Amino acid sequence: MSAKVVVVGSLNMDLVTRAERLPRGGETLIGKSFATVSGGKGANQAVAAARLGAQVSMVGCVGDDAYGEQLRGALLAEQIDCQTVSVVEGSSGVALIVVDDSSQNAIVIVAGGNGQLTPEKVAGFDGVLQDGQVIICQLEVPLATVGYTLKRGRELGKTVILNPAPASGPLPAQWYGAIDYLIPNESEASALSGVAVDSLESAEVAASRLIAAGAGKVIITLGAQGSLFADGQRFEHFPAPRVKAIDTTAAGDTFVGGFAAALAAGKSEAEAIRFGQVAAALSVTRAGAQPSIPTLSDVQAFIPS
Ligand code: RIB
Numbered sequence: 001m002s003a004k005v006v007v008v009g010s011l012n013m014d015l016v017t018r019a020e021r022l023p024r025g026g027e028t029l030i031g032k033s034f035a036t037v038s039g040g041k042g043a044n045q046a047v048a049a050a051r052l053g054a055q056v057s058m059v060g061c062v063g064d065d066a067y068g069e070q071l072r073g074a075l076l077a078e079q080i081d082c083q084t085v086s087v088v089e090g091s092s093g094v095a096l097i098v099v100d101d102s103s104q105n106a107i108v109i110v111a112g113g114n115g116q117l118t119p120e121k122v123a124g125f126d127g128v129l130q131d132g133q134v135i136i137c138q139l140e141v142p143l144a145t146v147g148y149t150l151k152r153g154r155e156l157g158k159t160v161i162l163n164p165a166p167a168s169g170p171l172p173a174q175w176y177g178a179i180d181y182l183i184p185n186e187s188e189a190s191a192l193s194g195v196a197v198d199s200l201e202s203a204e205v206a207a208s209r210l211i212a213a214g215a216g217k218v219i220i221t222l223g224a225q226g227s228l229f230a231d232g233q234r235f236e237h238f239p240a241p242r243v244k245a246i247d248t249t250a251a252g253d254t255f256v257g258g259f260a261a262a263l264a265a266g267k268s269e270a271e272a273i274r275f276g277q278v279a280a281a282l283s284v285t286r287a288g289a290q291p292s293i294p295t296l297s298d299v300q301a302f303i304p305s
Helices: 041-051 066-076 112-116 119-124 126-131 143-155 173-178 186-193 200-212 251-264 269-283 296-302
Strands: 004-008 012-018 033-039 055-063 085-088 093-099 105-110 134-137 159-162 217-221 227-230 235-238
Touching (some): 004 126, 004 143, 004 251, 012 066, 033 041, 033 066, 041 055, 041 066, 041 134, 041 251, 055 066, 055 112, 055 119, 055 126, 066 085, 085 112, 093 112, 119 126, 126 143, 134 143, 143 159, 159 251, 186 200, 186 217, 200 217, 200 227, 217 251, 217 269, 227 269, 235 269, 251 269, 269 296
Parallel strands (some): 004 055, 004 134, 012 093, 055 085, 134 159
Antiparallel strands (some): 012 033, 093 105, 217 227, 227 235
């Protein structure tokens, strides 16, 4: 049986509209459709890891509203352990998402219950962290909580993954030494490193800076350009599978969850990256966050063994 993946992070209800293009400031556009979809970077990564073969525990907070119940229910339906998802007073996290005809999106999130996931709450679930083999964090919960979890994960000797999303600037310097795998996309890698990442070469420069800052290994996801792996000794480029993109929401989350599930299952780093890439590629061919995440058999059907 595969080792356990613990996700410490956000759950959001995604309010998704499709429109021909993204609106400009002050502009009103007529949308084409609207849907309410379970999302949140933490919950999406938990669903991806679970659908792709891992046992998963989710540590997070939802509000005491109808969205909170639905968000928890969506994880329970995937057999994700939700005993560590607390129900707190107030609204759940929400994400307002517009997806355009070229499959790009723009997202505004409101933390809601995610803002109440304190370091003390995570410390109260230490047994769950101890049970995990791989621990994943993102940046949609308070930074103090992320910092605490990374440090505790390192103390416990776990494989610690940080997906620094969304990122608006450099990470606290003391975090880097606790991170085994730092997995930003281009814009996050730019925000963290100060290098404008728009090519493989610039991704190599950014990755080198992040390794010099103390991250163990860095994987920069570059959308259709694939992923760049760096460990301080070498770089490796993993081209992306070619697919027709419909909606890129949660593609990064699917990569992270798939990569973690594959590592937990004992696959090599390179196999785990390819596995995460196939899962992410399949996710962009479908609409929405959690509904778009493929299962293990979808991925196995895509990768002939
Ligand atoms: O990464 C995609 C996710 O970002 C969405 O599900 C939305 O909730 C935002 O958090």
